Amino acid sequence: MRVGIVGCGKIADGHAEQLQTVARAQLVAACDREPLMVEQFAHRWPGVARHTDFAAMVREERLDVVHLATPPDSHVALACAALEMGCHVFVEKPFAPDAKGAARILEAARVTGKRVSVNYLYNFESPALGLRDLLDAGTLGSIVHLETALGYNLAGDYGMAVMSDPMHWVHRLPGKLFHNVLDHVLAKLVVHFDDDFTVQAIGLRRRPASGNEAIDAMPDELRFMLRGGNGVTACGMVSSHARPVAHTLKVYGSRDTVELDYACRTLVRAARQSQPSALGRLFPPWVQASRFGSNALRNVAAFGRYESHYFQCMRVLLEQFYAAIEDNAADPVPHEEILRVARMIDAIVVALEVRA
Known part of the structure; x- marks a missing residue:
């Protein structure tokens, strides 16, 4: 093509x-x-x-x-x-x-x-694909709650461009700084929600004033909570100040809980104390260490297959997109999820405007 x-x-x-x-x-x-x-x-x-x-x-x-x-x-x-x-x-x-x-x-x-x-590329990172397998197998049970965090480094090249130029296109977005990354945050969550959801959100600015009215009016920290009609809840943080710069997701299920780190490409089940008393506190750190070790070995294998570069997840997504065109396969990102993400962003923007 x-x-x-x-x-x-x-x-x-x-x-x-x-x-x-x-x-x-x-x-x-x-x-x-x-x-x-x-x-x-x-x-x-x-x-x-x-x-x-x-x-x-x-x-x-x-x-x-x-x-x-x-x-x-x-x-x-x-x-x-x-x-x-x-x-x-x-x-x-x-x-x-x-x-x-x-x-x-x-x-x-x-x-x-x-x-x-x-380009919801992070849904095609190896931890996200592993999470999808767990969900399909019912390993986590029913989803109870999700926690997600994403960092936005204002000291990086992109952040510097946004903060130094009041005419940058980010300032034209309804959600300003957050709007540019909220797709990545919410695309991880929407599969667990239906169209009946409510949103609460707050935005704040932690950085010192620059003297430019347009730039100083833009928050650099976001907190939000989602509640679905199906009983699932989620909370999220977009932070320009928390270090290290985060890109994580924690999924609480009725059977098990997992933690994903998209930057480190790890997916690890939460620690569980199965032995009684003091003895029960000795083993979980070793179990967790072995689980991280397994992730490390998997990442080394991916490196050997030339699948460890930054945009590997985009490659997986594009291969599925082009397969959908030629083979009439399913869309890699369902249209209802694209629209639901957009509706969630609209709701967060409205919540921020109301609180302002």
Whole structure:
């Protein structure tokens, strides 16, 4: 399939890199309204045709698939246009600025009969795939509660860009700083919720004032609680200050509990005291050590198979997306989950506005 990337910023290189490994895909073109951006991208990826007009790229390059790596407020218009021009679409997160926009994209996919998906790559990390197996096998029992944490390093390149430029596209999102990462947080949770949910959320700013009104108005810490009509609850933290920078999920089940660390790629069952009294406190640390050891061996094996790089999870997702197109397989990210994530983000944004 002939593939074009729209938007030649930093994340576009991640898409291009993983497309090189997908046998069903061939990256043939890239587009950006800024000529210098697409020029530099084509220099990094030789053989890619350069365009500054999206519609012209789709027509002239006879594209089958479009990857959108543009700012989120452009996703609805571009995705719908690509679908109507006969392309399948893979969208960088956030999928859309709000649930209304998300619904428009999904409806356009339904009407045109084309596939659309979103880069919820962390749901395809090895710990997440292991969790999916446990859930399918019923090992955890019914889900009672989930806890998730995600760090946002404002001292990194991306954080510095957001905090130094009041015109950065992140400031145009309804949820500002949090909106850019909430898809990753909530995509891990939505499978355990139905559409009947309530949200509570608070945002606060811990960093010192900069003197810029637009930047100082933006919180850098988020706490939220979800309650589903099915009785499941979840709490989440997005933090710019907690160290080490976290990327974790804890799943409490009626039979067992597991902890996932996406950065370290570990999935470990919670400690359980099965022996009585003082003796019972001796063994759990050793059991946990052996479980982490098993994770370490698995990660070493993945390293030996060249499956340990940062975007390995995106590779797994893209392989499933392209298989869905050619083999008429199931969508790797169900559309109802994409829409539910968007609705949850809308609810968090509203909760933050009410408290403000």
